[in-house]
Amino acid sequence: MDMRNEATHIARQDGARAASAQQGSAEFLTFRLGAEEYGIDILRVQEIRSYEEPTRIANAPSFIKGVVNLRGVIVPVVDLRVKLGCEKVEYNGFTVVIVLNVRGRVVGAVVDSVSDVLELSGEHIKPAPEMNTSVDTSFITGIGSVGERMLILMDIEALMSSADMGLMDSAQVLQ
Structure with missing residues (x-):
């Protein structure tokens, strides 16, 4: 296990322990x-908007679809399907942009559809499985289960502020 994977494993264990120790609950979109x-x-969600074609930025990575003007604020828009390696899905009437507040910066995330808001207690959250792959799964904090539903719980702040995203400067990431 390399140092990054080991640190991720420790962080997941700590997160899972904290969730089960407090047995409190958290709300997830x-x-x-x-x-x-x-x-x-x-708490990271500012609003949910219907998808509108963003203005493309030259030489941006493929997962950055461009920018939109949100009431005078220029907001970068990230397609999470592309970022997370999902198969291509066509944009349709259900496609939405989740507007997030990440470390004081507004960022949009394109998703296929929004389901609902769920309150999960610590007993419904299990630690994320360890995977011995080269894929970065450090942003996955656990697996939530509600009846037959399984949710991949993610730290959207960690994902959006990762160095490969290029959305935060180093001073913001270190905060």
């Missing part, structure tokens, strides 16, 4: 990317 359902901390 759930959304779909392809066949999978994900959950993010509702």
Whole structure:
């Protein structure tokens, strides 16, 4: 296990222990990317908007679809399907942009659809499985289960502020 994977493993264990120790609950906005359902901390969500074609930025990575003007604020828009390696899905009437506040910066995330808001207690959150792959799964904080539903819980702040995203400067990331 390399140092990054080891640190990720320790962070996941600590997160899972904290969740089960407090047995408190947290609210998650759930959304779909392809066949999978994900959950993010509702406190990071500023609003949900219908998808509109962003203005493309030259030489931007493929997962950055461009920027939109949100009431005078220029907001970068990230397609989470592309970022997370999901199969291509056509944009349709259900496609939405989740507007997030990440470390004081507004960022949009394109998803297939938004499902609902769920309150999960620590007993419904299990640690994320360890995967011995080269894929970065450090942003996955756990797996939530509600009946037959399984949610991949993600730290959207960690994902959006990762160095490969290029959305935050190093001073913001270190905060």
